[in-house]
Amino acid sequence: MSDSRPPIYVTKPFLPDLKEVMPYMEKIWANQILTNGGPFHQQLEKALCEHLGVEHIALFTNGTIALVTALQALRVTGEVITTPYSFVATAHSLLWNGIKPVFVDIDRDTLNLDPRKIEAAITPQTTAIMPVHCYGHPCDVEAIQKIADNYNLKVIYDAAHAFGVQCHCGSVLNHGDLSVLSFHATKVFNTFEGGAIVCPDAKTKQRIDHLKNFGFVDEVTVVAPGINGKMSEFNAAFGLIQLQHIDAALQRRAEIDARYRAELADLPGIRCVRDSGEKVANHSYFPILVDAEYPISRDALYARLREHNIFARRYFYPLISDFPMYRGMPSADPSRLPVASEIARKVLCLPIYPALTDEEQGRVIEAIRGACRN
């Protein structure tokens, strides 16, 4: 059976009306500042600090360069404890710094790094922990900070999924030493490509600003082997426009999330991953776990959806620790990562994005329910 209706992808980037973009372009053309911390770059940093409820933010060309730079800024070396259940850029940022990733298993409920398993992985070489707020669900930030304090470790959160997420003490981005955001096209808030580092003090932001501009402090002074990580004026201007639409976008995501939960609740073997108790969620993904009670396997459901022209994604499968540059490491052994390995076999992320229509969401739900009637 093949479906002739239009394809539904796991996500679709939010784009404002092109008419809204033109006045910003005209300003860039008029003042001829294209990059290097121009006026839109400064405006977006300020606007994001206010919107997110954070003190300082440094914009980047993408989230991966921001992760690499965050590790440089804190002079992290040796070994870093991280999760295998994430997008591959999390661990790649460690390899780019010559750091050895040490994978630790995840918690079965939150799918985030399990704080109870961190201590056993600490060695004299460990200098930091890099957890991920997976799907925008906050990590157990208190437990992680306690371990970091006891062992004098830095904490850098990969917060690529966590734009706008608040735990009970305010923005989740205020935890740890640094938090890194991604504004990639597929993320909740996008600037085409983009990213940022959230930092607690002006001095750290200044160091990061030097590092993202080749290490330049002034015309003749270079203080570090920095990289080119700057966000362009186009991306920054686009971010300012996106910010005007973000509340409506998150509202629509919340509706889609609620309907999936309601209409999949009674299906045997389909478990919707719960949030981890955040005060404000961003519904950046809609992961379900396909258990043995469901009539077909996860991969068969994935294929069935494709036959219906629905492109769900198996985030995060394979685990990072299963890729060739990691799998030889002792901590990458699947027997040490039983929860992450099981979840990677069961997970499927369903389409969720502001422009998903009720009819389209109905198609997704119907295709999943249909397997139970065969």
Ligand SMILES: *Cc1c(COP(=O)(O)O)cnc(C)c1O
């Ligand atoms: C998207 C993503 C990144 C990388 O961000 P880019 O902006 O695409 O470089 C890093 N970590 C996680 C968890 C991500 O989902």
